[in-house]
Amino acid sequence: MKLIKEEIESVEFITETVGKVKKLYIKGPFLQAECVNRNKRRYPMHILEKEVTRYSELYIDKGRALGELGHPTGPTVNLDRVSHKIVELCREGNNFIGKAQILSTPMGKIAESLIKEGVCLGVSSRGLGSLRPTRDGYSEVGGDFMLATAADIVADPSAPDAFVQGIMEDKEWIYDASKKTWMVESVKNIIERDVQQRRLTEQRKLEHFENFLNNL
Numbered sequence: 204m205k206l207i208k209e210e211i212e213s214v215e216f217i218t219e220t221v222g223k224v225k226k227l228y229i230k231g232p233f234l235q236a237e238c239v240n241r242n243k244r245r246y247p248m249h250i251l252e253k254e255v256t257r258y259s260e261l262y263i264d265k266g267r268a269l270g271e272l273g274h275p276t277g278p279t280v281n282l283d284r285v286s287h288k289i290v291e292l293c294r295e296g297n298n299f300i301g302k303a304q305i306l307s308t309p310m311g312k313i314a315e316s317l318i319k320e321g322v323c324l325g326v327s328s329r330g331l332g333s334l335r336p337t338r339d340g341y342s343e344v345g346g347d348f349m350l351a352t353a354a355d356i357v358a359d360p361s362a363p364d365a366f367v368q369g370i371m372e373d374k375e376w377i378y379d380a381s382k383k384t385w386m387v388e389s390v391k392n393i394i395e396r397d398v399q400q401r402r403l404t405e406q407r408k409l410e411h412f413e414n415f416l417n418n419l
Contacts, residue, residue: 229302230302232298243341247344258292258350263289263291269352270326272286272356286356287306323358326356331349333347
């Protein structure tokens with residue numbers, strides 16, 4: 204499965220007061236279906252709607268739909284970089300309008316400061332799934348698509364994210380149930396081969412990691 208990211212810059216920032224406590228939110232279209240986006244990808248509505256339902260039930264409704272500040276380098280949510288909690292994700296036409304509360308975490312404080320200083324920020328969805336090339340020059344997202352988060356907060360969303368696309372999106376990711384983590388498939392295959400041949404010394408582990416970095 205490939206790491207898939209989509210950026211949207213048309214989000215707004217709102218403040219709500221509950222009692223005497225003011226809370227800052229970002230709100231706008233987090234996900235879009237049935238259109239070819241700037242990354243030349245199209246999400247069929249029935250696939251995106253099914254995944255949003257699953258994500259809402261397992262994460263939003265249980266208060267654990269989190270997002271990070273910046274561009275993460277993998278499909279998992281890193282708790283030390285969490286900046287906001289997604290509280291709503293509702294369909295409006297071909298869009299899914301999201302609302303996320305900025306948290307009082309270290310990264311949330313940075314996001315809040317940037318917003319108050321007028322920095323242009325946007326959101327970027329992050330998920331895993333297969334891509335099927337079409338004759339029309341775009342790729343269609345497959346039925347195995349899974350959201351890692353509906354929205355990370357990113358700076359300058361109109362700029363091409365060449366670093367992430369070049370390093371992460373061309374890698375295959377698989378879930379290692381024994382370690383409860385995602386890893387690049389090519390690295391896992393090499394490690395498993397060495398385990399079978401009983402050659403996985405600390406030096407070999409280091410070599411695998413260095414080779415992985417050199418081939419990104």
